[in-house]
Amino acid sequence: MSPIDPTDDALAPPAPADDRPLLEVSGLTKTFGTNRVLDGVDFEVRRGEVVALIGPSGSGKTTVLRSLNGLETPEAGTVAFADGPRVDFAAPVSKADRIALRDRSAMVFQHHNLFPHRTVLQNVTEGPVHAHGVPKAEAVARAEALLDRVGLSEKRDAYPFELSGGQQQRVGIVRALALQPALLLFDEPTSALDSELVGEVLLVLKELAEEGWTMVIVTHELAFAREVADEVLFFDNGIVLERGAPKELFSRPQHERTRRFIDRIL
Numbered sequence: 001m002s003p004i005d006p007t008d009d010a011l012a013p014p015a016p017a018d019d020r021p022l023l024e025v026s027g028l029t030k031t032f033g034t035n036r037v038l039d040g041v042d043f044e045v046r047r048g049e050v051v052a053l054i055g056p057s058g059s060g061k062t063t064v065l066r067s068l069n070g071l072e073t074p075e076a077g078t079v080a081f082a083d084g085p086r087v088d089f090a091a092p093v094s095k096a097d098r099i100a101l102r103d104r105s106a107m108v109f110q111h112h113n114l115f116p117h118r119t120v121l122q123n124v125t126e127g128p129v130h131a132h133g134v135p136k137a138e139a140v141a142r143a144e145a146l147l148d149r150v151g152l153s154e155k156r157d158a159y160p161f162e163l164s165g166g167q168q169q170r171v172g173i174v175r176a177l178a179l180q181p182a183l184l185l186f187d188e189p190t191s192a193l194d195s196e197l198v199g200e201v202l203l204v205l206k207e208l209a210e211e212g213w214t215m216v217i218v219t220h221e222l223a224f225a226r227e228v229a230d231e232v233l234f235f236d237n238g239i240v241l242e243r244g245a246p247k248e249l250f251s252r253p254q255h256e257r258t259r260r261f262i263d264r265i266l
């Protein structure tokens with residue numbers, strides 16, 4: 001089998017099928033016990049767009065991401081991808097819907113969650129080969145090209161413990177890309193890293209944005225959100241209190257709570 005050309009389409013985000021928003025979320029509501037953590041969250045994500053979710057700890061950002069990926073089940077609201085699935089959480093969620101949701105997006109967690117006893121290459125090819133049935137040789141060629149893209153070719157046979165935290169997180173990102181999802185979800189991808197390693201991971205995210213990947217990112221890196229995001233949603237107590245283009249939202253927040261949050265962090 002011939003090696004995959006690193007400029008091959010397999011490494012690019014999936015091509016747009018039409019110009020409807022890739023994702024429409026409406027009325028998302030989730031309660032843990034008596035704690036209403038999402039209270040009617042609505043937003044859209046267009047193809048190729050980067051949406052940043054910001055706001056205080058506990059405001060519901062991670063729960064939104066987990067709901068998009070089928071890891072959490074809200075009691076009301078809909079999550080609709082342009083080419084399916086469309087899941088209405090007010091009705092019972094079928095296993096097929098949950099699997100379809102999981103397959104539309106790939107999540108990169110705060111901690112990379114790599115398998116410790118598998119090499120970098122094995123970590124990256126595991127999902128495509130075992131979950132998606134991609135032939136091994138093809139998965140390996142694609143993994144190698146992706147590792148090359150993030151400057152980690154020479155680490156393909158290393159184990160996670162032999163890598164720095166930033167390298168581990170870059171492998172986590174490559175693992176998500178290898179699944180060729182329509183949507184990438186990032187849950188505070190740099191918050192577990194030492195400050196000197198944050199930049200290398202943010203640079204990869206910025207490059208993915210420039211290449212046209214569609215991404216939803218929960219982040220406390222407000223300078224990064226201001227530079228890279230197309231839209232910023234400010235969460236407060238389970239609602240989107242304020243939203244807008246980063247230039248507007250960061251320089252002219254409409255709500256006092258948004259302003260205080262931004263002033264404290266930026």
Ligand code: ADP
Nearest residue numbers: 032035037055056057058059060061062063064
């Ligand atoms: P954020 O990402 O903005 O920090 P989260 O979505 O992680 O917020 O959490 C929102 C609220 O939901 C918090 O009060 C958190 O304690 C609560 N929460 C999250 N997951 C669970 C769970 N599995 N069980 C109970 N409470 C939870």
